[in-house]
Amino acid sequence: YMTSYSRLKEDRPWENSFPERKWLYQTPMDILIKASNGASDFGNKFGQPLINGSLLTFEHQEGQDLLGFDKVIMLAGGVGYGKAEQAQKDTPRIDDQIVILGGDNYRIGMGGAAVSSADTGELASGLELNAVQRSNPEMQKRAANAVRAFVEHDVNPIVSIHDHGAGGHLNCLSELVEETGGEVLLNALPIGDPTLSAKEIIGNESQERMGLVIAEKDLALLERVAERERSPMYKVGKVTGDHRFVFKSKNGGANPMDMELADMFGNSPKTIMKDDHRARDFMPVQYEDTKAQEYIRDVLRLEAVACKDWLTNKVDRCVGGLVAIQQCAGPLQLPLNNCGVMAFDYKNHDGIATAMGHAPVAGLIDAAAGAKNAIAESLTNIIWAPLKDGLSSVSLSANWMWPCKNDGEDARLYDAVKAVSEFSINLGINVPTGKDSLSMAQKYPDKTVLAPGTVVISAVGHCEDFTKVVSPVFKKEGGSIYYLNLSQDQHKLGGSSFSQIRNAVGHEVPTIKDDKAFARIFDAIQLAIKNDFVAAGHDISAGGLLTCLLEMCFSETNLGADIDLSQLQGETIPTLFSENSGVIVQASDERLEEFFVAKEIPFLKIGQTQEGDTLTVKKDNWEEGFNIPELRDVWFETSFLLDQKQTANGLAKDRYKNYKEQALHYRFPEQFTGQIEPFEIINKKPKAAILREKGSNSEREMANALYRAGFEVKDVHMTDLISGREDLSEIQFLGAVGGFSNSDVLGSAKGWAGSIKYNPKAKEAFDRFFTRQDTLSIGICNGCQLFLELDLINPDHEQLSKMTFNDSHKHESNFTSVDVLDNNSVMLSGLAGTRLGVWISHGEGKYKLPMPKDKYQIAATYGYEGYPANPNGSDYNVAMLASDDGRHLVTMPHIERSFFSWNWPHYDRGRGDKVSPWAEAFVSARKWY
Numbered sequence: 030y031m032t033s034y035s036r037l038k039e040d041r042p043w044e045n046s047f048p049e050r051k052w053l054y055q056t057p058m059d060i061l062i063k064a065s066n067g068a069s070d071f072g073n074k075f076g077q078p079l080i081n082g083s084l085l086t087f088e089h090q091e092g093q094d095l096l097g098f099d100k101v102i103m104l105a106g107g108v109g110y111g112k113a114e115q116a117q118k119d120t121p122r123i124d125d126q127i128v129i130l131g132g133d134n135y136r137i138g139m140g141g142a143a144v145s146s147a148d149t150g151e152l153a154s155g156l157e158l159n160a161v162q163r164s165n166p167e168m169q170k171r172a173a174n175a176v177r178a179f180v181e182h183d184v185n186p187i188v189s190i191h192d193h194g195a196g197g198h199l200n201c202l203s204e205l206v207e208e209t210g211g212e213v214l215l216n217a218l219p220i221g222d223p224t225l226s227a228k229e230i231i232g233n234e235s236q237e238r239m240g241l242v243i244a245e246k247d248l249a250l251l252e253r254v255a256e257r258e259r260s261p262m263y264k265v266g267k268v269t270g271d272h273r274f275v276f277k278s279k280n281g282g283a284n285p286m287d288m289e290l291a292d293m294f295g296n297s298p299k300t301i302m303k304d305d306h307r308a309r310d311f312m313p314v315q316y317e318d319t320k321a322q323e324y325i326r327d328v329l330r331l332e333a334v335a336c337k338d339w340l341t342n343k344v345d346r347c348v349g350g351l352v353a354i355q356q357c358a359g360p361l362q363l364p365l366n367n368c369g370v371m372a373f374d375y376k377n378h379d380g381i382a383t384a385m386g387h388a389p390v391a392g393l394i395d396a397a398a399g400a401k402n403a404i405a406e407s408l409t410n411i412i413w414a415p416l417k418d419g420l421s422s423v424s425l426s427a428n429w430m431w432p433c434k435n436d437g438e439d440a441r442l443y444d445a446v447k448a449v450s451e452f453s454i455n456l457g458i459n460v461p462t463g464k465d466s467l468s469m470a471q472k473y474p475d476k477t478v479l480a481p482g483t484v485v486i487s488a489v490g491h492c493e494d495f496t497k498v499v500s501p502v503f504k505k506e507g508g509s510i511y512y513l514n515l516s517q518d519q520h521k522l523g524g525s526s527f528s529q530i531r532n533a534v535g536h537e538v539p540t541i542k543d544d545k546a547f548a549r550i551f552d553a554i555q556l557a558i559k560n561d562f563v564a565a566g567h568d569i570s571a572g573g574l575l576t577c578l579l580e581m582c583f584s585e586t587n588l589g590a591d592i593d594l595s596q597l598q599g600e601t602i603p604t605l606f607s608e609n610s611g612v613i614v615q616a617s618d619e620r621l622e623e624f625f626v627a628k629e630i631p632f633l634k635i636g637q638t639q640e641g642d643t644l645t646v647k648k649d650n651w652e653e654g655f656n657i658p659e660l661r662d663v664w665f666e667t668s669f670l671l672d673q674k675q676t677a678n679g680l681a682k683d684r685y686k687n688y689k690e691q692a693l694h695y696r697f698p699e700q701f702t703g704q705i706e707p708f709e710i711i712n713k714k715p716k717a718a719i720l721r722e723k724g725s726n727s728e729r730e731m732a733n734a735l736y737r738a739g740f741e742v743k744d745v746h747m748t749d750l751i752s753g754r755e756d757l758s759e760i761q762f763l764g765a766v767g768g769f770s771n772s773d774v775l776g777s778a779k780g781w782a783g784s785i786k787y788n789p790k791a792k793e794a795f796d797r798f799f800t801r802q803d804t805l806s807i808g809i810c811n812g813c814q815l816f817l818e819l820d821l822i823n824p825d826h827e828q829l830s831k832m833t834f835n836d837s838h839k840h841e842s843n844f845t846s847v848d849v850l851d852n853n854s855v856m857l858s859g860l861a862g863t864r865l866g867v868w869i870s871h872g873e874g875k876y877k878l879p880m881p882k883d884k885y886q887i888a889a890t891y892g893y894e895g896y897p898a899n900p901n902g903s904d905y906n907v908a909m910l911a912s913d914d915g916r917h918l919v920t921m922p923h924i925e926r927s928f929f930s931w932n933w934p935h936y937d938r939g940r941g942d943k944v945s946p947w948a949e950a951f952v953s954a955r956k957w958y
Contacts, residue, residue, distance in 0.1 A: 108371075108381050108383060108489050110373055110381065110491075111180075112180075115180055115185060118188070118189040118190070119188045119189060120188075120208050120209065121188050121189055121205070121206055121208070121209050121211070121242045121268040122188075122209075122244070122268060122270075123209070123268055123269065123270040124245060124267055124268060125188055125242050125243065125244050125245070125267065125268040126242065126243055126244070126245050126248055126264055126266075126267055126268075127202060127205060127206070127211055127213060127240065127241075127242055127264075127265050127266035127267060127268065128240070128241050128242070128243055128248075128251065128262060128263065128264055128265065129193075129218070129219070129238055129239070129240055129262070129263045129265050130171075130172040130175055130176070130238055130239045130241065130255060130260050130261070130262055130263075131168055131169070131171075131172045131193065131236050131237055131238020131239060131260070131261060132165055132168045132219070132221070132235070132236030132237070132238060132261060133219040133220060133221030133222075133235070133236060134218060134219060134220050134221055134222070134225060134229075134230050134233050134235055134236075135221045135222050135225075135233060135235040135236070136159055136222055136224075136225060136229055136233060136235075137159070137161070137163050137233055137234060137235035137236075138159075138160065138161070138163075138195075138197065138233055138234025138235060139159040139160055139229060139232060139233055139234070163235065164237065165236050165237050166237065167723060167724045167769065167771075168236055168237050168238070168261075169237030169238075170723070170724060170726065171258050171259050171260040171261075171723055171724075172237065172238055172239050172258075172260045173239075174258040174260065175251070175254050175255045175258045175260040175262075176190065176239060176241075178254045178258070179251075179254070186243055186244060186247035186250065186251075187241050187242070187243055188241075188242040188243055188244065189205050189241065189242040190205075190239060190240070190241040190242075191204050191205050191239070191240045191241070192239060192240075193234070193236075193237070193238040193239060193240055194234060195234065196232065196234070197231060197232045197233045197234045197235075198213070198218065198230070198231050198232070198233075198240070198276075199231050199232050199286075201240040202240050202265075202266070202274075203274050203290075203293060203294075205240055205241070205242050206242070206268055206269075206274065206290075207290055207293075207294055209268050209269070209270050209272065210268070210269045210270055210271045210272040210273045210274060210290055211266055211267060211268045211269050211274060211275070212266050212267060212269055212273075212274075212275040212276075212277055213265050213266035213275070213276050213277065214265060214266055214277050214279070215227060215230060215231075215276055215277060215278060215279040215285065216279030216280075217263060217264065217265040217266065218230055218263065218265055219261065219263055221235070227276070227278070227279075227285035228285065231276055231285065231286065242268060248264065256748065257746055257748050257749070258723070258746065258748075259723045259748060272289065272290045272291070273287065273288065273289055273290065274286065274287075274288050274290055274293060275287045275288075302433070302439045302443075303439070304436070304437065304438070304439035304440040304443075305436075305437065305440060306437060306440045306441075307436055307437030307440070309393070309394070310536065311393075311394060311523070311533070311534040311535060311536045312533060312534075312536065313533075313535065313536050313537075314522040314523070314525075314527065314528045314531050314533045314535045315531060315533070316522075316527075316531060316602045317602075318600070318601050318602055318651065321575075321601070321602065321605060321653055322653065322655070324527065324530065324602070324606065325575055325576070325579070325605075325655065325660065326660070326663050327530040328526050328527055328530055328572050328573070328576060328606065329572070329576065329579075329660060329663045329664040330663060330664075330666065330667050331526050331529060331530065331571075331572075331667075332667060332671075333526060333571045334526050334571045334572040334576060334664075335664055335665075335666075335667035335668060336363065336364060336664050336665045336667065336668040337356070337364045337668065338363070338364055338665065338668040338672070338684070338688070339668040339669075339671040339672040339675065340364075341355075341356045341357060341364045341842070342672070342684070342841065342842060342843060342897065343675070343839055343840050343841065343842060344840075344842055345840075345842050345870045346842050346844075346868075346870070347842070347844075347868040347870055347923060347926045347927075347932070348726055348727075348870070348926075349371075349726065349727075349729060349730060349926075350375070350727070350729065350730025350733065350923075350925060350926040350928065350932065351371050351372040351373075351374070351375070351380075351730075352369075352371060352372075352926075352932070353370040353371065353372045353378075353380050353492075353495040353498070353931055353932075354366060354368060354369055354370035354382075354414070354495060354498050354934075355369055355934060356369070357844065357934055358500045358501060358502050358584055358934060358935070359500065359502040359583075359584025359585055359935060360584065360585060360586060360692040360693045360694070360935055361583070361584045361585070361586070361688065361689055361691075361692055361693075362584070362693065362843070362844055362934065362935065363583055363584040363665075363688075365501045365502065365567070365580055365581075365583065365584055366500070366501060367384055367385075367410035367413075367501070367567075367568060367570075368382055368383070368384045368410050368411050368412075368413050368414050368498065369382070369383050369384070370382045370383075370414055370492050370495040370498055371383075372495065372931075375729075375730070375733040375737075375929070378493075378494045378495055378496050378931070379417075379491065379492065379493055379494070379495075380491075380492045380495045381489060381490075381491065381492065382411050382414035382416065382489070382490050382491075382492040382495075382498075383411070383487065383488065383489050384407050384408075384410030384411035384487075384488045385406075385407055385410065385485060385486065385487050385488070386402070386403045386404060386405065386406025386407030386408070386409075386410060386485075386486045386488070386570075387403045387406065387483055387484065387485045387486065388400075388402035388403045388406065388524060388608075389481040389482070389483040390481065390524040390525075390528070390529070390534060391523065391524030391525075391538045391539075391608075392441075392445065392481060392482055392483060392484075392524070393481050393482075393524065393534055394523045394524055394534060394535060394536065394537070394538040395538050395540065396441040396442070396444040396445040396448070396482060397444045397445060397447065397448035397540070398448075398538045398539070398540035399445065399482075399483075399484075399524065399538070400444075400445040400446075400448040400449045400452070400484050401448050401449075401452050401540055401541045402524075402538075402539070402540065402541070402608075402610060403483075403484050403485065403486045404425065404449065404452055404453065404456075404486050404488075405515065405516070405541055405547065405610035406486070406568065406570050406610065407425065407486040407487065407488035408420070408423065408456075408488055408547075408551060409515065409568035409569070409570070409610055409611070409612055410488070410568055410570075411423065411488045411490060412551055412554055412555065412566075412568070412612065413498055413499040413500075413501075413558070413566050414490070414492040414495065414498045415492060415493055415494055415497045415498070415555060415558045415559045416490040416491060416492060416493065416555060417490070417491040417492070417493040418491075419551070419552040419555045419556070420456060420457065420458060420548055420551045420552050420555070421457055421458065422490040422491050423458045423488050423489065423490040424458065424459055424460070424461055424462075424488075424489050424490070425453065425458060425459070425460045425461075425486055425487065425488055425489075426460070426461075426462045426463050426464075426486070426487040426489070427449055427460050427462075427463035427484055427485075427486055428463055428464045428465070428484065428485040428486075428487070429442070429445075429446075429463065429464070429465040429466070429467065429483075429484050430465075430466050430467075430469050430480065430482070430483045430484075430485070431445075431465070431466075431467050431469055431482040431483070432467075432468070432469045432470040432479040432480055432482065433467040433468065434468075435470065435477065435479055438479070438482060441482050442467075442482060445482060445484055449484065449486075451544075452541065452544055455544035455545060455548070456544060456547065456548045457548065469482075469483075494559075495931060496931055496938060497558060497559065497561070499558055499563050499564075499565060499566040500565055500566075501565065501566065501567035501580060501581055501584075502565055502581060502584045502585055503564075503565050503581045503582055503585065503588060503590060503615055503638045504564045504565055504615060504617070504638070505585065505587075505588055505638060505640065507564035507565060507615045507616065507617055507638060508564065508615065508616035508617060508618065508619055508621070508637075509615070509616050509619070509621075509622070509634050509636070509637060510590065510592065510613060510614070510615050510616075510634070510635055510636045510637060510638070511613070511614045511615075511616065511621070511622070511625070511632045511633065511634055511635065512574070512594075512597070512611065512612075512613060512614075512632065512633045512635045513550060513554070513611055513612050513614065513630070513631070513632050513633075514609060514610075514611045514631070515541070515546075515547050515550050515551070515609075515610045515611050515612065516539050516540065516541055516542060516547075516609040516610040516611060517541070517542040517543045517546055517547075517631075518539040518540055518541070518542050518609055519539070519598070519599060520539070520597070520599045520600075520603040520604050520607035520609055521535070521537040521538055521539045521603065521607055521609070522535050522537070522602075522603050522606060522607050523535025523536055523537045523538035523539075524538045524608070525573060525606060525607055525608045526571050526572050526573070526576075526606070526608070527572075527573060527602075527606035527607070539607060539608065539609040539610070541610060547610075549628075549630070550630055550631075553624075553625070553628045553630045554566075554612065554614065556624075556628075557614075557621055557624055557625075560624070561617060561618065562616060562617060562618045562620060562621040562624055563614055563615070563616065563617060563621065564615045564616060564617035565581060565614075565615040566612055566613065566614045566615065567580060567581050567612065567613050568610075568611075568612050569608065569609065569610070569611040569612060569613065570608055570610075571608065572606070572608075573605060573606040573607055573608050574594075574604065574605055574606070574607070574611070574613075575605040575606060575646065575655075576606075577613050578590065578592060578613060578644055578646070579644055579655065579657065579660055579661075579664075580664075581613065581615075582644055582657045583657065583661045583664065586689075586692050587640055587641065587642065588638060588639075588640065588641075588642075588657075589638070589639050589640070589641040589642055589643045589644050589645070589657055590636055590637065590638045590639060590644050590645070591636050591637055591639055591645045592635050592636035592644065592645065592646045592647065593635055593636055593646075593647045593648075594635060594646065594647065594648040595647060595648055595649050596633050596635075597633065597648070601648045601649070601651050604648060605646070605648075615638070622634065642656060642657045642658050643655065643656060643657065644657055658689065661689065662685075662689075665685060665688060666685070668685075669681055669682070669684070669685035672684060672685075675839055676837045676838070676839060677836070677837055677838035677839070678836050678837065678838070680836060680837045680896050680897075683895060683896045683897075684896060684897050687893070687895045687896065687897065687898070688897070690893075690895075691845075691892075691893045691895070691897075691898045693844070693845075693846055693866055693892075693935045694846075694864070695846065695863075695864050695865060695866060696862065696863050696864040696865075697863060697865075697946055698859065698860055698862075698863050698946055698949065700859075701946050701949065703930065703940055703941060703942025703943055703944065704942075704943055704944065705737060705738070705943065705944045705948050705952065706739065706952070708736060708737055708738070708739050711739035711955075713958065714739055714740060714741040714955075715739075715740055715741070715761040715762055715955060715958040716740070716741050716743065716759055716760050716761050716762070717735045717740040717741065717742050717743065717760065717761065717762035717763070717764060718742075718743045718744075718745040718755075718757060718760040718762070718763050718764070719731050719732050719735075719742060719743070719744055719745060719764050719766060720745050720747070720750075720763060720764065720765045720766065720812070721744070721745070721746055721747070721766050721768075721770075722746070722747045722770035722771070722781045722784065723747075723770065723771065724768055724769040724770050724771060724777065725766050725767070725768035725769075725770055725811065726766075726767070726768035726769075727766040727767035727768050727809065727810065727811075727923065727925065727926070728744065728766045730923075730925045730926050730928065731764045731766050731809065731925045732744070733925075733928070734924075734925045734928045734947075734948070734951045735762065735764065735951055735954075735955075737928070737944075737948070737951070738948065738951035738952045738954065738955045739952070739955040740762060740951075740954075740955055743760070745757075745760075747781070747784050747785075747791065750785070750788070750790060750791035750794050750795075751784065751788045751790060751791045752790070753790045755794070756790070756793075756794045756797075757794045757795070757797065757798045758794075758797070760798065760804070761803060761804055761805070761958060762804070762805045762806065762807075762954060763798060763804065763805075763806040763807075764806070764807050764808075764809070764812070764925075765806070765807070765808040765809070765811075765812025765813075765815050765816060766809060766810075766811065766812050766925075767809050767810030767811045767812060767870070767871075767923060768810070768811050769811060770811050770815070775834055775872050775873045776873065777811065777814075777873075778811055778814030778815045778818050778832070778873075779818055781811070781814075781815050781818075782815055782818035782819050785815075785819065786819070795819070799821055799917075803958075804916065805855055805856070805916050805917070805954050805957060806821075806916070806917045806918070807856065807917075807918045807919070807920070807954075808821075808917075808918070808919045808920075809919075809920055809921075809922075809923060809924065809925060810870070810871055810874075810920075810921055810923060811871075812919075813832065813874075813919040813920055813921050814832045814873060816917070816919045817829075817830050817831060817832050817876075817919060818831075818832070821912070821917060822910055822911070822912050822917060822919055823880075823884070823885065823912070823913070826880055826884065827880075828879035828880055829879075830876065830877065830878050830879070830880075830885075830910070831877040832873055832874065832875065832876065832877065833873065833875045833877050834872065834873050834875065835871070835872055835873065835874055835875055835900060835901040835902065836875065836896070836901060836902030837896070837900075837901075837902075839872065840870070840871065840872040841869060841870070841871060841872070841874070841897065841900035841901065842869070842870045843868075843869050843870075843897055843898075843900055844866060844867070844868055844869075844933070844934050844935070845866070845867065845869055845891060845892060845893075845897070845898050845899075845900065845922070846864055846865065846866050846867065846891070846892030846893075846898065847864070847865060847867055847889040847890065847891055847892055847908045847909070847922060848863075848864050848889060848890050848891075848892055849861055849862065849863045849864075849865065849888065849889045850887060850888060850889060850890065852886060852887070852888040852889075852911060852915075853886055853911055853913075853914075853915035854886070854888045854909075854911035854915045854918050855915050855916055855918075855953060855954060855957050856918050856950040856951070856953050856954050857888045857889065857909065857911070857918065857950055857953075858915070858953070859949055859950075859953050860946060860949055860950060863946060864892055865927075865945070865946050865947065866927065866933045866935060866936070866945075867908075867922040867923065867924060867927045867947070868922065868923040868926045868927050868932070869900050869921060869922045869923065870923060871900075871901070871921055874900065874901040874903070874921040875901040875902050875903050875904075876901075876903040876904055876905075876907045876910070876921075877904060878903075878904040878905060878907065882905050885905070885907070885910060886910060886911040886912065886913060886915070887905060887907050887909075887910060888909040888910060888911045888918065888920075889907075889908045889909035889920070889922075890905070890906040890907060890908055891903075891906050891908050894906045901921070903921075908920065908921060908922050909921075909922070924947040924950060925947075927945055927947050928944060928945060928947055928948055928951075929943070929944055929945060930942040930943065930944060930945050932945065933945060
């Protein structure tokens with residue numbers, strides 16, 4: 030038997046050790062399951078559990094590399110609030126126009142919904158490949174920008190709108206006209222592949238696009254907006270009012286589709302599933318009380334428990350400037366948060382909180398318990414955000430993945446669905462949405478391999494003040510530590526990460542014993558958070574109680590804890606490693622204990638934090654000291670091993686070495702008050718332009734920063750400059766924003782620069798602006814690349830500066846720090862001598878500076894020279910450069926996304942600052958005029 034850790038550590042082919050056998054591999058994530066015929070001496074020897082005399086195995090196919098087999102589930106979704114008046118579709122009228130915004134049709138996503146309901150391997154490979162969707166996020170952004178312009182208009186003329194997804198045009202366009210009827214002209218649809226049949230044109234799911242209905246009188250406005258946003262727009266049909274849905278032939282022949290809407294949207298037949306329960310009897314988990322140190326190392330290495338830095342370091346975690354809570358926490362910025370929050374806007378502290386939960390291996394033992402534990406995990410993750418109405422604020426999404434139509438699986442699915450329904454009703458929350466993939470099986474000529482039935486729960490709620498979200502990092506100055514068992518169950522090891530490292534599933538799994546008590550404890554903790562009684566908190570899930578306590582020490586320095594679990598009933602190992610739903614809470618105010626008593630909430634006081642590097646845990650006559658820095662490295666090592674597969678030049682090793690040596694600490698300017706002058710009372714407001722191109726995604730936060738600093742702000746698209754609608758003659762400050770100006774690719778700014786260089790009106794406007802002496806500018810991220818590509822910072826240098834790929838050869842996302850040097854920059858000179866936290870998010874952020882260092886006006890360098898604090902390997906450790914006269918500034922770090930104190934994932938909230946010191950840079954720019 031080989032664990033994922035050892036597989037990565039040894040990095041050797043599966044078949045080298047036991048060529049005569051296929052490898053058997055267990056993991057709680059993407060498990061493939063089959064019941065082998067007959068018991069196996071391999072299984073008996075290594076303690077594999079037996080099911081009715083058969084071995085439960087997780088089979089690795091011969092010759093297949095583990096990294097292609099054992100995956101981490103990554104789920105992505107969108108959630109947000111909108112205006113109530115924009116939420117309801119109007120009824121289309123006869124002769125209203127049907128319009129498509131977005132890209133061409135290709136043979137992509139054909140029959141995706143049908144194929145997803147078939148077992149993998151059941152259909153021909155060509156059909157399965159054609160069913161796969163491909164994405165074009167830049168096209169989606171263009172279409173979304175066009176729609177957003179109408180949503181923000183005083184009067185939105187869009188009558189009805191529908192996303193283009195599963196089912197292609199057939200689904201998207203039919204639902205637009207389901208109340209009235211309509212006809213679509215096949216030859217009006219954009220075709221990227223002339224070999225497509227009518228069926229493929231109608232049903233493909235290629236590209237990102239929108240279908241909408243709009244009155245004919247408003248078409249001209251839509252055309253102007255779409256042209257400005259570079260969003261392809263196609264008038265493809267009209268509303269008829271005859272209650273038929275028609276695709277008209279492009280050659281005048283028979284129509285490929287002509288149906289009564291009642292036939293399309295009538296009552297679908299009910300599906301009746303019949304099945305019997307199949308008994309499963311898993312062996313108990315074996316353990317020894319003396320091996321806790323060994324066990325915790327094995328648990329911390331599991332992919333489900335180990336550090337997820339290899340995932341979070343490459344995805345944009347600050348986009349839009351509205352990210353209030355993301356994955357990373359504490360001075361070391363380790364991915365420990367299980368709750369995310371997006372702010373509604375830049376004005377207040379309300380936002381949307383999200384969290385997830387799943388328990389697939391627990392569900393193998395007891396499908397109902399697994400489903401309840403999935404909901405419980407999502408709730409103990411979201412509990413740390415103060416929700417507007419507590420638990421009743423929460424809505425759930427249930428995503429079902431189940432190998433239906435196999436013996437016993439439909440019955441298990443029924444049990445799980447029933448449990449979700451009853452638990453949600455008892456909690457008083459709803460499950461309004463979800464998705465299912467009910468064919469989670471792989472067919473082979475001689476067998477079928479099943480995935481474990483799983484429900485992934487996403488919890489969403491209105492967070493009323495994200496500045497009060499509780500972090501999973503113990504506070505050195507915090508109070509007592511408490512344990513709350515929300516499961517009300519005994520500590521059981523079935524379905525846990527501990528059972529996995531013991532090569533078992535387990536025969537008893539914890540569940541939620543008292544649904545009403547769970548709800549009462551949840552709301553009590555919520556109230557405690559709102560009353561500022563809670564300093565830190567973390568859920569107990571993957572890895573158990575001991576893992577939870579260690580993780581709460583990991584992201585601080587010189588921090589340990591002294592814990593006594595003697596009040597907990599049961600044996601030591603189950604107490605430490607069972608995954609009963611529960612939380613650890615550290616008090617910020619000793620009134621927390623009085624509060625729990627008054628609310629009749631069951632709790633146990635289990636310890637205190639202490640300085641040092643040891644977590645001491647006692648239970649009855651047992652006591653162990655756990656070395657926190659050593660175990661943190663064990664926890665991080667799996668991430669390092671995976672990171673090696675995606676990071677060039679050996680930098681994964683540098684990250685592993687440096688992550689705990691680059692703790693965030695700041696030096697704020699002495700004059701900084703944390704406040705900003707109200708922009709309403711500013712008399713002289715210079716005019717600023719936010720310059721963007723297709724794919725840009727940082728215009729809103731840049732506009733907000735300048736507006737708050739006292740500028741009058743104008744949105745300028747490159748199409749405005751190219752067409753001559755804007756010439757910058759009245760603009761005094763120009764901000765070129767971040768994002769990806771030409772699709773999500775490296776070198777995208779070269780295309781942006783080309784649209785300026787080779788369009789006469791745009792080039793003339795740019796030349797005049799940068800020749801004037803009364804102007805300032807800033808280029809951030811993609812805008813920084815643009816300014817250097819146009820040679821705007823040091824145009825007189827014999828060897829010009831360039832931006833090139835990060836040394837890691839991948840996108841880097843990180844909250845790091847910069848030292849602001851003595852400098853001549855109009856924006857940054859007032860911040861000289863400070864060290865400030867700042868977001869970075871780029872793939873092409875390395876300054877290539879061929880001249881001697883003293884030839885450059887270096888405004889800021891990264892706080893540490895080593896990777897990952899310097900995320901790109903820039904020459905001279907440069908983060909920000911100014912022009913010789915200080916009027917123009919380029920920066921790869923996103924200071925506009927770091928404007929508010931709540932934008933910083935590590936900030937002293939006790940200061941009460943409303944803005945961060947970066948606000949001073951934008952105010953300095955306004956005061957220059």
